[in-house]
Each structure stands twice: as C-alpha cells, then as structure tokens.
Amino acid sequence: MIRLVDVHKAFGAKQVLRGFSLDVRDGETSAIVGPSGVGKSVLLKHVAGLLRPDSGSVFVDSQSVPDLDIGELNRLRRRVGYVFQFAALFDSMTVARNVGMGLRRIPGWDGKRIAGRVEECLALVDLEGMGARYPSQLSGGQRKRAGLARAIAPSPKFLLYDEPTTGLDPVTTAVIDRLILRMSDELGVTALVVTHDMTSAYRVADRITLLHDGRARFTGTPSEIRAAGDRVLRGFVEGDPDLFFASGSDDEMTHEGGGYQNGA
Amino acid sequence: MFELLLRPFAAVGNLTLAGLGTMGRAWTLFSGAAASVRNTDIWTPHLVPQMARIGVASVPIALFIATFTGIVMSLQASYTLTGAIPLYFVGTLVGKTMILELGPVLTGLILAGRVGANISAELGTMRVTEQVDALETLAYDPLAYLVVPRVLAGVLMFPIVVLLAISIGILAGWFTALQLLEMSSSEFVKGLRLYFAPWDVWFAAIKSVSFGAVVTGSGCFYGLHTEGGAEGVGASTTRAVVVACMIIVCLDAFWAAVLL
C-alpha cells in the first residue's frame, strides 16, 4: 500500500502541496488527475523517494520513505517501478540495456539471467526484437513502452506512472492503457497513475483522486466521479474552465465514495 | 526616497545569498560525490569510457593549441630578446612558459570549453529529461554513476593531456627556432636546460589535476542543477564553461603563490 498523509511541499516561494493525503490499497490502481503544473509529478516523486516532503508522511509498503537511509531506500526502489512522462530512457544505451539497468543492481543476477528477463519484459510490452535499438530510433509510443518495460523489469510490487499517455495519439493511448491494466492483472502490482487524461483515468483506475490547490479535492471510483457534483471536479472532467476556475463558497466539502475529506 | 537608499543593500544582500546558496549546493554535491566514491560497483565500469571521452578525445585539440603556442612563443621570444640577451634564452622562455604556465592553463581553458560544456550539456539534458531521476529510481546513486567517474577521469587525464601538450609545444618551439630563427639545436637545448627544474613538471601536473577537477566538477554541478528545457541546458552549459575558466585563472594564481 501507498499512503500519503498531510504532505506539504514548497519550491522556494511556490507552495505546491498543502496537506495532500492519499491511500492506495494493495493491488489497486489509483489515478490522480488534475491540470498540468499542479504538482502531480511532485507527488509521485515523493512516493519514489526522489523528493522529501516539507512536512507530512509518505509510506510505501509500511515503510516511511523520508526516513529510510540510502541502502533501505534502494532496496525499496527495487519494489517500486517508475514510468516517466517522457520515458527518460538513457540515450547512450540500447533499449535492452536500458531495460536491464535496474536488474544489474540486484545482487546475484548475471548477464544471462538479465538478458532473459529483458526479453521477457520487452515481450510483455510488445517490443520483441527492439532491444538492439537506441531510444532515438523509437517512436513516442515505443519509448513509453520501453520505459514501462524498464520499470517492470525488477518485478516491482508498485508501479508509478507519470503521465503515461501524454502526447500520444488516441490509439496508442489505448494501447498503453491496456498495458497498464495488463500489468495490474498479470503482475498484480499496486499502481499510482498521474494523468490529466480523464479517458485514460476512467479506463485504468479503480479510484480517481482530483488534485486541486495542493490537496486531494475529491476521491472516488470512476462511477462516483461521473456522478459527483463537485464544481471543480465537473469543471475539470468536462473541460470547462469557467466552472473549474470560478471561485465559489463551496470549497470546503465532504464527498461520498469513501474518499478523503479535504484538508484531512 | 528611503526605498532608494535601501536598494543597494538589497542588491548586495541578494548577491551574497545567491553566492552562498551556490557554494552550499556545490558543497552538498561534491561532499556527496566524495561519499559516493565508496560505491565502486557503480562508477568503475564508467571510468575508462570517461577517461577516453575526457582525456583521449581531448588530446588532438590540446596538441593543436600547444603546437601553435610553442611556435608563437619561440617567435615572440626571439623578437623580444634582441641585442644584449643571448638568443639561447628563446629556449629558456619557451620551456619555462610552456611547462609552468601556458601548457597547463591554455589546455585547461580549452578543455573547459570542450569537456566542461560537454559534461554540462549531457548531464543537463539528462536532468531535464528526468534521466537523473530515472537512475535514482533504478537504485543507482546518480553522484556515483555520473559525477564520480567524470571528475576522476578529469583528475587522472588532465595531467596526461597537459604533459603531452607541453612536450609538443616545446618541440614546436624548438622546430621553429631551428627553421625560422637560425638557432642551432644545441643553443635551444642549452636555453631549455638552463633553468629547468624537475619540480616544474610536478607543478604543471599538480595544476592540471586541479584544473581537471574544476572543469569536470563545474560541468557536473551546472549540468545537474539545470532547470527548464533546452534553454536551461544552454544556460547551464555557458555557466559551467565561464565558471570553470574563472576558477582556473584564480587557481593558477593561487598555485603560483603557494607552490613557487
């Protein structure tokens, strides 16, 4: 499980997270939605231990991430796969080498075992035979899949997706979404997907959380989201800026759906 | 009115804070990198490739610069040493300046452009495309993976490149003296040997080690602290080169004061 409790984070004068809380149950795929630049990626980086919260706690697998020393953190990271927005493949290496990067850090894995696992992972994301290519020779969708293959190679328990479908055509988006579902079904991972693509979120998520103003504004299943009447949520889901940006007196609200209350 | 009076103080304060901030970040980075040296399994595979990239690949440009420096030194020395001073001092001047000053410093400055910019652009791109974060999520210490092999390669290879540059520069000066100045080989060599001390070579080597650390360190620092996209990479590359050059010149004076 992944649990964030009252996380605050500021960069200089810019307050990005102001008391964000979230629970992702084991085996669940949770999506965090919100417009670009509200700190969704920042949230993910807290979970992966790339950033430390100014205050609040981050738990992954019952371990408090900010309190781990580097050795413990690295051990935890083997159980946490991170799929970057633009794949973040290492340009200087072939796809196969990229995918094998995480495996090379695991004690006891020799070249042969790594190569086998790499092939397996590439097959899982439908990139068989592409291992010898360099990232620059791949299309955007292929890169995302290669990034996914790299994230799943060490057989993580948790997968963090940072905008997995951004910049892709609808068909490729659907392919990626299907892959995310496949990871959950076949590998049983607990996934946290950050996206601003509602179609994608509806498709992959068991629960969806709207990140607004540094807090979890609304949490619920896709059907609950569809039914919810929250002004900001409706504004975001329907792509209505008037609704989304309008300042109203209904900022403090409690929502159904077993989610979190604002400012909890 | 009062505001106008306060403005200069605010400016000084800002500058001071910014400078202290940079120093703090540099300290964090390099002390972290020093601590990361113990992760030998991460950086050792990258040391030789980085030595090839930073050192071997820099040899041609360093030798090119040194050749022409040697020629110019020789010609200018002969132009200056007229009348009372014997011509064999051309050898002394070429040798001493190449070994003590021009070899290490010119090579350092050229490599600040070549190596520093290269490292900064590479790490900057890796930073803005989240490859540095990716390394971390794959349980690689980015300092051990990126900074340690580069700085070590710089520290190890700079003196080598500089020593080669010095020898080529002296040979070029010698050749020029023979061909254009109607000096004899023995005259030039007499001058060359006149004030030669083996310590000079150590001095050059020590200087180049520090320059290697500065150039690669500056590249890593500004590369890893890149913000924004392509523009950020450009800005940090420029800064890496400028700062490396400035530190090289200051260090040059420092070493001259401390070691000579």
Place this chain on the structure above:
Amino acid sequence: MERKREVMVGFVVVLGLAVAVVGSMWLRDGFNRGQTRLQTAATSVGALVPGALVKFRGVTVGRVESIAVLPSGEAVMVDMRIRPELVIPANAGVLLAPESMFGEWQAEILDRTEFGLPPFLDYPQEGVLPGAALPDFSRLTATFDQIARNLTTISDRVEVAFTEETALNLKGVIDNMSVVSDLLSEIIEQQSQRFETLADGVDESAQELGDAARAARLSFERFDSLLTGAGVEQMFADAGESLSNLRNITGDVGSTMTDLREAAQRVDATFERMETVLTALEDPEGSLGRLLGDPAFAEGALGALNEFRGLLADIQRNPGRYLRFSVFE
C-alpha cells in the same frame, strides 16, 4: 569496442607519463647523467643553484645535485654528479663562479695551486674537495665605498691634528692600503679571467679596475717611503705628487664603471682633503706643532685604523660577502 577504448586510454596514459619522465630526465641531465658523486665545501656558494653545470677544463662534466648548509653552519656542502671516467687532479679544488653575466653560476673543478685567491675552504672530511666562491663586482663596489668612507674619517681627523705619532699611524694605514690594493687587484684579475668570454666592455672595466688598484698600490708605496724618508720638505713635495696621482687614478676608476663612480668620487674627495691637509702642513707656521700634544686624536685615529684593518681582514677572509655582481640582481 570496450577493449579498443581501454587500449587507447592506456596508450595515452603511458605515452603521457613516459614523455614527462623521459623529458624531465633529458632536460635535467641530457642523458649523460653523472654517476660519480663529488662533494665540495665552501664558506659560501654565491648564486650557485642545484642543476648548475660542473666544468672541468671548460668542458661540462656534470651537474650540481644539491646544496645544503652544514648543521654546524660553518660551511655549505655542495653535492655534484660527474662523469664516472673523469680523473680528478691531485690538488683539485672547486671554484664556484659566474658562468656568464646572466646570473648562472657554475662549479669548476681546477688545480688549486693555480688559484691563490680566494681562499679555498679545506673541509676536514675524506672525499670533500676544498671549495671557494668567487667574489662579485657589486661587492667590490661596496668595498670601495667602505674604504672611501674610512679614508674620509681618517682625513677628517688628520685635518684636526697631525702628529708624528699620527704620521706613524698613517703609515700603518698605508701599509694596509697596499695590502688591500694587492688583494683587490688580484681579485679583479681573477674576475677578469672568469669573464674573459664576456662582452669586451665588462672585460675592459675589470682590467681598468685592476690597473687602478695596481696604480693605487704604487702611489701608496711612494707615500709610504716618503713618510719614512728623511726630509719633511721632500715628503710634502712628493705627497702632493702622489695625491694628484691618486686623483687621476680614482678619476679613471670613476669613468670606468658607473657603478663605481659614486664610490670613486668619494675616494677622490678624500684624497683631495688629504691634499689640503698636507698643503697646510707645508706651511712652517702651520699647526704641526699645535697638534703634537693631542693624544685624543691619535687614539681616535687608531680606532678608525683598527676598524679599517678589521674590514680589510674581513674582505680578505670573506671576499664573497662584499663582491657580488649579476645583471639580474
């Protein structure tokens, strides 16, 4: 690929180190590195530095390895490396002297009997050659200056009083002067031998300085004989001549080297004053009688003379302290 890169890096590293090591060795020793260790001790080494050439009969045979003051402080030990096949002459000494006008010094192995001065230091240790450093021109200038000052002091006192005792003292001075001028002329001759390869001007200057010193000595001898001689009148007549002689000499010295001019002028002024004194003495109505009974003067003069003598002795012992000359200093 990986292999090729490793080989390249290794090649460049080895090449760079080899160039540095071989280049340094070559620049330092020219590969005919001296194998035999040779030591010399001297009271001073002038401007000799490690790496300076060691010469024997004009041929470079090695280099100075290290220079260190002995813990006792009594001498400087110079370590040299020379060619192994070289046979050192029986009565060898090492003369440390400028190689050229440009400040480089060398250590020359030579037959000691050919050089009486400067005094070689015989260091009581097996295998350590006696060594000596040549004085330098600038020290010579300083010495001239010093002598002139002392002469001024003396003649000032002469002006005040002149007794027979004073005359005897004066004779003592002049004896000393003749010794000094001997010394100076010898030093200068040595220097000019050293510098025979140098620019003519410098050589000539050295020669002229030598001539001047020799002539000065002659004058002093005359002065000497006249003081011991019988007739006071004759004495004064001769004295006048001697002094004008001296003035000519100092004039020569003054025009020889600008460095020396100031010192020479001072000597000149001194002699002029002495002349005045002597002229005054020519007058029978003069102060000679008045001065006869003034013991204070004799004491003062003696003091000055002792001072002077001490200085001369010191010059003799440590010429290097007073004589140094270099374009770069």
